[in-house]
């Protein structure tokens with residue numbers, strides 16, 4: 001496999017000690033920051049002021065996943081705060097192409113996420129506008145859920161479309177990624193792996209990252 005990025009999700013980290021928690025994942029490619037608004041998903045986490053502070057102290061780039069309503073209004077500010085990659089949900093965006101262009105114009109990579117029941121096909125023509133597709137492998141909202149194998153065909157179709165296009169679009173998967181499931185997602189064509197409990201639920205997060213990396217490459 002050419003590329004393998006492991007992005008730990010801070011949803012499973014200790015929110016009272018976030019700076020110290022970030023220092024525990026120096027071996028990661030980026031830190032996945034889950035922004036939830038209790039409207040698009042039934043959970044509430046952090047918003048722009050906290051993400052902007054994390055951005056200032058993080059040893060690795062930020063990969064923000066906005067599980068929020070009206071990303072057209074809120075997402076560009078995350079790019080302005082210096083977040084390296086900003087992902088919005090296709091189901092929530094009114095104008096995904098315009099929004100992706102606004103993110104890129106502010107220096108961020110543009111990602112578009114799809115919930116498990118959202119088909120990829122209506123969005124394939126938008127690939128040239130995106131840097132990443134995030135295929136949710138659980139229903140968004142909570143960490144610690146079981147990987148949904150029914151999402152594997154969609155990962156495969158997305159990866160095939162990206163390969164066919166020749167575009168440098170990453171395929172990210174998020175939810176239930178463990179040493180046991182990561183190989184199936186990688187085999188289907190995923191290239192960026194978000195893992196919360198499989199990293200922060202262990203004694204040594206950097207060791208867990210290394211084990212996930214090895215399992216993805218098997």
Ligand SMILES: O=C(CO)[C@@H](O)[C@H](O)COP(=O)(O)O
Pocket residue numbers: 009011012032034065138139140141142143144145174175176177194195196197198
């Ligand atoms: O976006 C989400 C959940 O909505 C994820 O980023 C989870 O935080 C992943 O947690 P694990 O399933 O890896 O524990």
